[in-house]
Amino acid sequence: MNPLATTDAHILELLRSPAHAEQGLRLLMRKYQERLYWLIRQMVGNHEDANDVLQEVFIKVYRHADSFEGRSGLYTWLYRIATNEALGFLRKQQRRRSYSMDDEDNGLAHRLEADSWFDADGARQALAEAIERLPDKQRQVFELRYFDEMSYKDMSELLGTSVGALKASFHHAVKKVEEHLRATQTM
Structure with a gap:
């Protein structure tokens, strides 16, 4: 089955069914993983952190699929979760760091420049x-x-x-x- 042709309603139905939740998650990941990865990557700045945050997003979606009320589209809900997870990750990272005002290595531009995956x-x-x-x-x-x-x-x-x-x-x-x-x- 082509995951991109699978409807969001069908994916949600599978996610909410204990017997089919893993299948629903696999379809959801195939359909939205790349879009969410690049959203998160833009926010966190590097490949490894983006993958870590993305994994947390899918775990949260898997655990809380029943809380999706359908007032917005599925991607809008996923987008909000991904954005919140990325912002939470950045806040945690910021708390761990001791900042100095002249430290330019913390910025997105520097991380992109130093990232071997980014040309x-x-x-x-x-x-x-x-x-x-x-x-x-x-x-x-x-x-x-x-x-x-x-x-x-x-x-x-x-x-x-x-x-x-x-x-x-x-x-x-x-x-x-x-x-x-x-x-x-x-x-």
């Missing part, structure tokens, strides 16, 4: 730096709209923010990214 040419590097400099809310809206091509309506449901506020956040984020990219071109 960091100049344009990608500049974009990663620009996105890293955005305030958290603007960064999240920018990534949802630019990378995930999520509609403002879906973002509004996911983040609990009005469509107008999301459009404004995205507009400001785009301006800041453009300014940073222009500044790096003149260097």
